[in-house]
Amino acid sequence: MAGFSETGPAAPVALRELLVELGDLKRVRSAGRAGSIAERLFAQGWAALTGGVAPETVAFDITAKALAAARLCDLDAAFLAAAGLDEAQAADILVAGLDAVSGPVEAGLRDRLRACLREPAALSSGPVPAFVGALAQQPRAGVTCPGKPRILLEPPENHAEHCLVVAVYGVLLSPFYRADPTTVFLAAMAHHFHNAAMPDAGFTGEMLLGDHLWPIVGRCSEWALDELEPPLRETVGAARLVLPDDATAEGRAFHAADSIDRVLQIAQHLRAATLTMDTVLGEMELVHAGPVKAFQDRVLTDMRIP
Structure with a gap:
């Protein structure tokens, strides 16, 4: 993957389709699990x-799990263990899921993510900060522009989902910008505090707040930061320093991830609205090969479906 330069491409187009697919983690849910995959990974x-x-x-760890989930959804390590697979068998499946989508990922990063699934780290779990649940309950605004009514697209994503997807995008984009992926990940996870x-x-609302905007944003951000104990509070605060501009490699990786996710979120609604039966029945083989396919095809033909 070629790197960023002032005169070359501003982003790696080879990652486009993978980023589109990962964005759907905001919309995948399963019985018995509250929230989308993206919300839960956040x-x-x-x-x-x-x-x-x-x-x-x-x-x-979180980025590796997100890549595996792109195709496997909630067929994750916990489910596979509950279904009777041992650690090696589960790892084989999770790595296969990652490999199915990670071809465009920078080779060194891909190897490291694969290793995370082969030998998962023992992640101790601390208290979930209150801001996590609040961001999961806070809908994103939709499409807004000063002087115009907003365009609402249902269902809306929430801020936890957006932050998680931007964080994962940021890790995947980091090699292109020669950025530190950990800094980009933390900045993205915290950018909507x-x-x-x-x-x-x-x-629209931000512009109407005028000079009050940044003092309010700063005050509300501090409330979230104050939920974290040192030294994590300082580490997250330092990562957030890359947010204001694109003067650093980390700032560029973050802002690329953020803008890509914001626009792909809208593109997803447009893609669903223009879906055709040719795509569903032809390309995607909704009625797929199997012992009863011939009969099913006859049923659809005689019922004049579609």
Whole structure:
């Protein structure tokens, strides 16, 4: 994967399809598990951080799990163990899930993520900060522009889902920008701290707040930071220093991840709205090969479906 330069491409297009697929972790849910996969990985990541796990370990562990889940969804280590598989068998499946999507990922990073699934770190779990649940309950604003009514697309994502996906994108994009992936991951996980307390009125609301905007954002962000004990509080605060601009490699990786996720979120709604039966029945083989496919095809034909 070629790296970033001032005169070359600003982002690695080879990762595009993978990032689209990972964005769907905001929308995958399973019986008996509260929230989407993205929402749960966000909480898991923060619990590990407050439990004293090294941020670098958390960043790669959560990213590896996200890549495996892109195809396996909630067929995760916990389910596979409950279903009777041993650790080696479960690891084989999880690595196969990662390998199915990780071809465009920088080779060294891909090997490290694969190792996270082969030999998972023992993640001690600390208290889940209150801001985690608040961000999971806080919907994103939708499409807003000053002077115009907002465009709402249902169901909305929440801020926990957005932060998690941006964090995973940031790790995957880091080699291209030659950025420290752990810093990018932490910055992304914490970049909407203010929205734990501050309802999201989007760009429109921010502009209407005028000179009050940044003092309010700062105050609300401090409330979330204050939930973290030292030295984690200082580590997260230091990572957040890359958020204001693209002057650093980490800032570029974060802002690339953030903008990609914001736009792909809207693209997902548009993609669903333009889906055709040719794609569903042809490309995606909704009625797929098997012992009864011929009969099923006749049924659909005689029922004039679609």
